[in-house]
Amino acid sequence: MTIEFGKQLTVTETPIPGLVVLELPVHGDARGWFKENWQREKMTAAGVDLPDFGPVQNNISFNDAVGTTRGIHAEPWDKYVSVATGRIFGAWVDLREGPTFGAVYTAELDPSRAIFVPRGVGNSYQTLEADTAYTYLVNDHWSPDATYTFLNLADETAAIAWPIPLEQVEISAKDKNHPRLADVVPMPPKRVLVTGANGQLGRALRAEFGDQPWIEYAGRDELDLTAPDLASARRWRDYGTIINAAAYTKVDVAETPEGRTAAWEANVTAVAALAGVAAAHGITLVHVSSDYVFDGAKDGAYAEDEPVSPLGVYGQTKAAGDALVSVAPRHYIIRTSWVIGEGNNFVRTMASLAERGIDPKVVDDQVGRLTFTDDIARGIRHLLETAAPYGVYNLTSAGTPASWFDIAREVFRATGHDDARVTGVSTEAYFGEATAPVSPRPRNSVLDLAKIGRTGWEASEMSAALSRYLDAR
Structure with a gap:
């Protein structure tokens, strides 16, 4: 030889x-x-x-x-x-x-x-x-x-x-x-697990990925992410991707003793367990994060590498969860803001108030962009299918940032009502008479979309996406 x-x-x-x-x-x-x-x-x-x-x-x-x-x-x-x-x-x-x-x-x-x-x-x-x-x-x-x-x-x-x-x-x-x-019976793809499958993002992921034998949708009843036996709950080597759509999102309740415990359990303890499973078995972990990891004091849009500085308990748990996910070698952290999907949300509430003849007062000093759950689902699929570099990606609608007040007026106009019925108020005035704990909100929730744009992703323009959402109600 x-x-x-x-x-x-x-x-x-x-x-x-x-x-x-x-x-x-x-x-x-x-x-x-x-x-x-x-x-x-x-x-x-x-x-x-x-x-x-x-x-x-x-x-x-x-x-x-x-x-x-x-x-x-x-x-x-x-x-x-x-x-x-x-x-x-x-x-x-x-x-x-x-x-x-x-x-x-x-x-x-x-x-x-x-x-x-x-x-x-x-x-x-x-x-x-x-x-x-x-x-x-x-x-x-x-x-x-x-x-x-x-x-x-x-x-x-x-x-x-x-x-x-x-x-x-x-x-x-x-x-x-x-x-x-x-x-020959072909070798099926590695399995994809979607957690939090019954929530608003979970439902959008079902619509995006469809019903395939290698895709598993799990709510809490099907898979308890905080269970001590999570590491042996599946033959994890058969899984290639976990999309974690499970989260505790009751921002204000998280400021109560019971809510704080629940938020840390869902957003940190469960995420730590998933990150451990992903790291041990070479699984790609997709995790959805939030603008609440920032304090909103920045002048301009937040890039992915900005240092986090959460104001309240919810934001703290999301920031902690992001840090845990970042340790998994194959990970995508998707930062979103002002999420709108199937179920109760700000847009549906404003449309309902307009139709019932109620004139709302809406906060006018918090600025950001809406993120629609179908866009999040499409963005996740895009990153996975294009094998984009692992890391953190901001994903929201595109276009000119707006306040909640601006968006409420747009909802009124789009549903055929007088937008002058909406009154703008400051955050302090809006929550000034609250009797229950209130989480501090970032005043600036605008996320920079340049990084995900470089992967070939085109974000939906916010006003057009809002119109489509209202038409599909």
């Missing part, structure tokens, strides 16, 4: 999405050779399509004879395949649901070449030299409860050009009996 020494580390994409070939630098002399078979920092930096996949197990298959043939096996985990000694002919077939189902890629591997095999791509090989040691890293432990998919080595549709004809080599009875491509 002749090994090519002195290659530069490179990562090359193949026609199968996520399947990438690595050329490995091998250093040798008369004594032998040395290589870094898996070097996390260098390799994940060398190619955009090679993930930091978190291996948990290293296996070696030693093959005595030329022509040993194994496969085609697709497993519910990622695999990094290399050769320690010898040489193989490898064949990989995409067995995942989707447009590339059945796509084939073949290549020879020796100690200077490796390949990353994503979950659901069928893996097989044939040894080309005696005493070949085939080694692979995987990012999950074998489980009898996991989902596996197989393809027959002799499948006519894949039509793999094996160097040594299959009738001349030793193949296990199990591998001989795997199905042809037409009978």
Whole structure:
């Protein structure tokens, strides 16, 4: 066997999405050779399509004879395949649901070449030299409860050009009996869990993502995020994404002793548990945050990297939850303001008052933009499907910021009523006679949308979105 020494580390994409070939630098002399078979920092930096996949197990298959043939096996985990000694002919077939189902890629591997095999791509090989040691890293432990998919080595549709004809080599009875491509059950995508699925954002997420067998919608009755057994409540390795739409949002009640406890439990304790699950299992965690993490004293729009300075208990719990989520390696924190969706909200209240002939007093010294739940759901899907860089993203409607007073008048006009019936008052005057605890509000809730805009996301213009919302009531 002749090994090519002195290659530069490179990562090359193949026609199968996520399947990438690595050329490995091998250093040798008369004594032998040395290589870094898996070097996390260098390799994940060398190619955009090679993930930091978190291996948990290293296996070696030693093959005595030329022509040993194994496969085609697709497993519910990622695999990094290399050769320690010898040489193989490898064949990989995409067995995942989707447009590339059945796509084939073949290549020879020796100690200077490796390949990353994503979950659901069928893996097989044939040894080309005696005493070949085939080694692979995987990012999950074998489980009898996991989902596996197989393809027959002799499948006519894949039509793999094996160097040594299959009738001349030793193949296990199990591998001989795997199905042809037409009978293969595709590997489904990793599961998506939506928590808080019965709330206003949860309902918008249901409408956006639809009913698919790999999407799970869970309210508190289906999954208690504060339960001590959350870490074992699911086979979490089967999940690729958790969208956390669960939250405590009773801003004023949070200022009471009972409300404070409930807010910290839902917005911090539960979030800490989810972040732990996500970090342990390589799950992408999407978490919805709030403008209340800021004190509203800034002159101008808040960017994602502004230091937080919450005024009240609710804002403090949301800021704490954001900090916990940021520790999960794969996370999106979605900052919103003035959320409007299905159910009771400010816009519906103003429309109802207008129709009932009631003339409201509305705060005119708090400024921001509305955020509609269907926009949040679309924005989350956009970030996930475009694989945008992880981090914090502001997501609200676009357009000129307005006060609650301005928005109330617009609701009156849009529903055919006289906007002069709405009177503007200061925050102090509005809450001046309150007998129950009141949370302090940020006076400026305007969030800068430049970062999410750079991902290709186009925010809805606030007035147009408000009109559509009122028309759809």
